[in-house]
Amino acid sequence: MCFAGNTDLGLSSYSTRMIASVQPSFYIREIPIYGDLILSPMDGFSDQPFRVLCREHGSAMSYTEFTNIDAIQHDAWKALRQLRHASSEKPQFSMQIFGSDVDRFVEAALKCEALGASIVDVNMGCSVACVSSRGAGAGLLREPQKIAEIFRRVSNALHIPVTGKIRLGWDDGSLNYMEVAQAIEDNGGQAVAIHGRTKAQLYKGEARWAPIAEVKRAVKIPVIGNGDVRTVADIARIKAETGCDAVMIGRAAIGNPWIFSQLDRHEVTLDDTLALMRRHLQLMLEFYDEHGLVLFRKHAVKYLLGHPYSATLRNQLMTCERVEEFLALLDDYSQRREYYAAEAA
Numbered sequence: 001m002c003f004a005g006n007t008d009l010g011l012s013s014y015s016t017r018m019i020a021s022v023q024p025s026f027y028i029r030e031i032p033i034y035g036d037l038i039l040s041p042m043d044g045f046s047d048q049p050f051r052v053l054c055r056e057h058g059s060a061m062s063y064t065e066f067t068n069i070d071a072i073q074h075d076a077w078k079a080l081r082q083l084r085h086a087s088s089e090k091p092q093f094s095m096q097i098f099g100s101d102v103d104r105f106v107e108a109a110l111k112c113e114a115l116g117a118s119i120v121d122v123n124m125g126c127s128v129a130c131v132s133s134r135g136a137g138a139g140l141l142r143e144p145q146k147i148a149e150i151f152r153r154v155s156n157a158l159h160i161p162v163t164g165k166i167r168l169g170w171d172d173g174s175l176n177y178m179e180v181a182q183a184i185e186d187n188g189g190q191a192v193a194i195h196g197r198t199k200a201q202l203y204k205g206e207a208r209w210a211p212i213a214e215v216k217r218a219v220k221i222p223v224i225g226n227g228d229v230r231t232v233a234d235i236a237r238i239k240a241e242t243g244c245d246a247v248m249i250g251r252a253a254i255g256n257p258w259i260f261s262q263l264d265r266h267e268v269t270l271d272d273t274l275a276l277m278r279r280h281l282q283l284m285l286e287f288y289d290e291h292g293l294v295l296f297r298k299h300a301v302k303y304l305l306g307h308p309y310s311a312t313l314r315n316q317l318m319t320c321e322r323v324e325e326f327l328a329l330l331d332d333y334s335q336r337r338e339y340y341a342a343e344a345a
């Protein structure tokens, strides 16, 4: 049986030194946030192993994958596993929850606090139909009054800060990000992360950053900008264009946690990539037992993207079922690199 609690995987001494040597970039209420790059909550990706790796590489905070308030109430094992965390992630550690019923939000948030959350984040951005059409995730954006009530009730009930993650609105005909951000702030919310798309856009088109700048000018709580930050240059650009307090990075961090150290994918050597893959796999096996290998595959293919002649290896890894074989394939690829380089020349 899984339980939510502290499992200490430890941050590297590099991260510890880094944290000790800098001033907080901003605060979420009383919680100091050291640095202004943050791994996005991502269902299926931002689990404890990946969060810990990203923190080691410079991500300033941890958000869990979004977790259903009803599943939390029912102690569903998968929900409790999603909420597990390393003590080293605290106090910059947020449990993200989603749902639509206000009373249940309060109950689930109280449970998150009891399970060790330092922050509770309300998901108002999930665009998946089975979530948003039921009034949860981005579905909440259609009910700003309810958002106000959720923040008022949850922040009154909890000792820890409550934050929110939103999109720009349901669709282009209902862009209510200003009203929603204001409702969050006016009702006790302590930070707002904004993905610059509407629910109707899903992940299509370009994320719009101008609305993030608008919200930043209007509210006093920290504003975290998000959407289509793919490179180190994008980090500088979204900061300059929005004035946001921090930048949240999702898809571009998969296979490249070094983006939190301001390194683009092509700047990372194959040796460093393979070393991190081995460590990530080890953390996955510790966290998920033998199922960790299967769950690691989707990360593995992303780590290898762009590395020469890695297509065959990626295919082999996707079907590989034994850890020893998986590691041997990585070793073999590493040893053959000179041969590949000679062939390419």
Ligand SMILES: Cc1cc2nc3c(=O)[nH]c(=O)nc-3n(C[C@H](O)[C@H](O)[C@H](O)COP(=O)(O)O)c2cc1C
Pocket: 040, 041, 042, 043, 044, 045, 064, 065, 066, 096, 123, 125, 126, 165, 195, 226, 227, 228, 229, 248, 249, 250, 251, 252
């Ligand atoms: C696979 C995947 C899972 C996601 N799961 C969540 C989630 O659990 N909670 C959430 O707030 N956003 C979730 N998102 C949205 C991201 O947090 C982020 O807002 C979005 O991907 C835009 O940022 P990006 O362009 O940096 O990826 C998810 C996105 C992806 C691609």
